[in-house]
Amino acid sequence: xxxxxxxxxxxxxxxxxxxxxxxxxxxxxxxxxxxxxxxxxxxxxxxxxxxxxxxxxxxxxxxxxxxxxxxxxxxxxxxxxxxxxxxxxxxxxxxxxxxxxxxxxxxxxxxxxxxxxxxxxxxxxxxxxx
Amino acid sequence: xxxxxxxxxxxxxxxxxxxxxxxxxxxxxxxxxxxxxxxxxxxxxxxxxxxxxxxxxxxxxxxxxxxxxxxxxxxxxxxxxxxxxxxxxxxxxxxxxxxxxxxxxxxxxxxxxxxxxxxxxxxxxxxxxxxxxxxxxxxxxxxxxxxxxxxxxxxxxxxxxxxxxxxxxxxxxxxxxxxxxxxxxxxxxxxxxxxxxxxxxxxxxxxxxxxxxxxxxxxxxxxxxxxxxxxxxxxxxxxxxxxxxxxxxxxxxxxxxxxxxxxxxxxxxxxxxxxxxxxxxxxxxxxxxxxxxx
Numbered sequence: 523x524x525x526x527x528x529x530x531x532x533x534x535x536x537x538x539x540x541x542x543x544x545x546x547x548x549x550x551x552x553x554x555x556x557x558x559x560x561x562x563x564x565x566x567x568x569x570x571x572x573x574x575x576x577x578x579x580x581x582x583x584x585x586x587x588x589x590x591x592x593x594x595x596x597x598x599x600x601x602x603x604x605x606x607x608x609x610x611x612x613x614x615x616x617x618x619x620x621x622x623x624x625x626x627x628x629x630x631x632x633x634x635x636x637x638x639x640x641x642x643x644x645x646x647x648x649x650x651x652x
Numbered sequence: 653x654x655x656x657x658x659x660x661x662x663x664x665x666x667x668x669x670x671x672x673x674x675x676x677x678x679x680x681x682x683x684x685x686x687x688x689x690x691x692x693x694x695x696x697x698x699x700x701x702x703x704x705x706x707x708x709x710x711x712x713x714x715x716x717x718x719x720x721x722x723x724x725x726x727x728x729x730x731x732x733x734x735x736x737x738x739x740x741x742x743x744x745x746x747x748x749x750x751x752x753x754x755x756x757x758x759x760x761x762x763x764x765x766x767x768x769x770x771x772x773x774x775x776x777x778x779x780x781x782x783x784x785x786x787x788x789x790x791x792x793x794x795x796x797x798x799x800x801x802x803x804x805x806x807x808x809x810x811x812x813x814x815x816x817x818x819x820x821x822x823x824x825x826x827x828x829x830x831x832x833x834x835x836x837x838x839x840x841x842x843x844x845x846x847x848x849x850x851x852x853x854x855x856x857x858x859x860x861x862x863x864x865x866x867x868x869x870x871x872x873x874x875x876x877x878x879x880x881x882x883x884x885x886x887x888x889x890x891x892x893x894x895x896x897x898x899x900x901x902x903x904x905x906x907x908x909x910x911x912x913x914x915x916x917x918x919x920x921x922x923x924x925x926x927x928x929x930x931x932x933x934x935x936x937x938x939x940x941x942x943x944x945x946x
Contacts, residue, residue, distance in 0.1 A: 581872045592872040624852075627862040634855050 567648030742818025845929025886943025
């Protein structure tokens with residue numbers, strides 16, 4: 523995929539996202555956008571994602587609450603809306619090469635044993651809160 | 653309607669983040685000729701086309717050639733250039749150092765003026781790429797300096813780095829002019845170095861190109877990724893954060909280790925070939941070491 527196409531994709535994702543969120547906020551208009559309290563698994567996932575020696579996702583991705591994020595990868599936001607299939611998200615973390623091709627800079631966290639299955643599941647749980 | 657405003661904002665941010673794309677023009681090294689000078693031309697063009705904001709004569713400044721914030725920090729650090737102490741110390745060592753036969757290091761490698769600008773070079777006699785620091789070390793070894801007094805990667809490293817800094821200052825302003833002699837082994841050394849630059853390695857599965865080519869000018873955390881041109885011009889480099897003078901070989905070793913692989917030994921053929929590749933790419937750039945990095 524050329525970077526140009528990728529840019530288009532991101533933009534259309536964003537549009538879809540805007541529509542999706544606008545729609546969902548119409549149906550759940552009463553709910554305040556309060557900060558969710560994380561479950562222990564989600565919290566563990568967050569710790570892994572933010573830790574320099576483990577996930578270090580912040581090195582490349584902006585994530586809510588993360589300081590000094592890199593901008594090599596796209597912002598991780600509204601993950602539940604954009605990845606309704608949790609398994610698909612898990613697969614990206616396990617080995618992003620399947621989706622993005624061999625040239626992708628993102629490390630294959632599962633395939634190269636950087637994180638365990640349990641840890642990746644926890645990170646995915648956390649991503650769903652974003 | 654009110655609710656839509658923040659969601660559009662989020663959408664805008666996502667679109668904005670997504671467009672933090674470094675490189676628009678593609679580079680597929682597999683399509684490229686194995687002729688070093690043709691390859692180098694294409695390699696440099698990749699950067700010239702993708703990053704027209706970087707002036708050709710400012711590639712030798714690393715990130716300071718295009719990152720304004722970093723540049724202003726750099727200006728502050730340069731008010732009292734910490735390299736100067738190293739240059740002075742290096743000169744002292746260079747002038748006073750005696751090999752066991754009583755001769756100076758210059759008897760082995762030549763005079764200080766312009767010496768740094770002769771490296772790296774391919775020696776058709778031994779079929780190897782020569783690196784300045786390794787040649788100094790070999791001078792000591794060949795002259796019979798006892799093992800524990802030779803400037804290795806650990807012991808004597810500060811002295812070696814200081815001498816390297818002094819020698820760099822004695823080539824300041826000269827132009828990088830690395831030659832690939834008409835010898836198949838020289839071309840092979842270049843292509844070996846090129847392979848190291850593009851090959852993904854280690855547990856993290858990174859290549860040098862991942863960071864310094866495809867994602868150049870972007871940031872990993874707060875570190876701006878410099879480009880594939882100007883990797884060698886400023887070396888050795890004083891690292892402010894480490895309060896230490898770092899040689900090129902040491903830096904390459906560190907970058908490779910950071911991919912979580914077992915790096916090749918320091919000064920091995922692999923690292924010298926990588927240096928050869930990087931320096932050849934830098935041909936035409938002005939040597940400006942010892943440089944300063946945060």
